[in-house]
Amino acid sequence: MDIDSIIPTRTPQEERFLDDILEDEDDVDESDLSVDSWEKCMDAGYKVFFQDMHDEDVAARQKQAEASEAATGDGIEVCEQSIQLGDVMQLLKRTMIVMRTVDKKVDQLDGRLVLLEEFVKEAQAKAAEEEAPTQGKAKKHKRRKK
Structure with a gap:
């Protein structure tokens, strides 16, 4: 049995409300200014002159997503x-x-x-x-x- 929260709830409504508040958020889809600006330029049909910088920005975004998934995936949460x-x-x-x-x-x-x-x-x-x-x-x- 997992302990969801240390906050006591008295009614089922409070429990549902607490679950909604404390729901884990997936920040993978959160916008990243540098990657989004690259993608916006590419979608507009512009050629990327600094391909290596573009690749670094995209790779950094993926590493952040993997790191956050790995941290929550092992069951230890701060x-x-x-x-x-x-x-x-x-x-x-x-x-x-x-x-x-x-x-x-x-x-x-x-x-x-x-x-x-x-x-x-x-x-x-x-x-x-x-x-x-x-x-x-x-x-x-x-x-x-x-």
Whole structure:
């Protein structure tokens, strides 16, 4: 039994989606600028003056295709995605640690803010009590003048 992926899937839809994403791509048909330009000139009817360069470019393209097929053909694959997944998981763990720290700081600030709000309410109440008698006297003085 082969292990297709280390990414857990919960539903068949997720499994199919993961298979589509991780599907091996055949890059043999991928365009190569130098070979394609040679072939384009030849198709247009131009004569190739540098036949040896043309042959080298075509041979290099075939060697690249053979090398990629040989690397995947022996069953040993370098899983770049799993390395990236590991990096992402480490970053996620660090982010969670930082988020917990931020959450603790916010809780501490919330506690301080509650104390500050209580202090402000008490100060406003004292100020209102002190102003109430002085406002009453000011109203009495204004009424007497009339």
